Amino acid sequence: MYHCGIAxxxxxxxxxxxxxxxxxxxxxxxxxxxxxxxxxxxxxEQFGTSKSTVHKDVTDxxxxxxxxxxxxxxxxxxxxxxxxxxxxxxxxxxxxxxxRARSH
Numbered sequence: 595m596y597h598c599g600i601a602x603x604x605x606x607x608x609x610x611x612x613x614x615x616x617x618x619x620x621x622x623x624x625x626x627x628x629x630x631x632x633x634x635x636x637x638x639e640q641f642g643t644s645k646s647t648v649h650k651d652v653t654d655x656x657x658x659x660x661x662x663x664x665x666x667x668x669x670x671x672x673x674x675x676x677x678x679x680x681x682x683x684x685x686x687x688x689x690x691x692x693x694r695a696r697s698h
Contacts, residue, residue: 611641617659619643620651624660624667627652633674 613619619641627637638648652671656664 616651616655620655620659621663623648624652624656624663627667627670628663631670631673634671 611619611622613622623637623641623643626632626640627634630636632640634645634648634652637652638645641648652664652667656667
């Protein structure tokens with residue numbers, strides 16, 4: 595279970611979490627993003643929520659609840675945004691390399 599001082603009850607094996615408030619969920623997602631540097635997609639998968647929910651939590655809701663935490667998360671999300679095209683290019687390169695390896 596991911597726990598960072600938040601009153602969350604969860605099962606790490608099933609990625610099931612329950613928070614008392616939405617603000618607690620947003621803070622947990624933010625701390626996870628900061629500790630791992632992961633993308634919104636990876637965070638959503640970890641917490642069993644949608645990408646839209648995570649994005650709304652860490653951009654809108656978190657800004658109202660904890661401006662310092664919000665600013666730190668925005669830096670990580672900015673890095674991920676700037677690197678997105680590189681990850682996409684790597685994924686395409688691996689896809690076609692795997693196809694070439696299978697055809698030989």
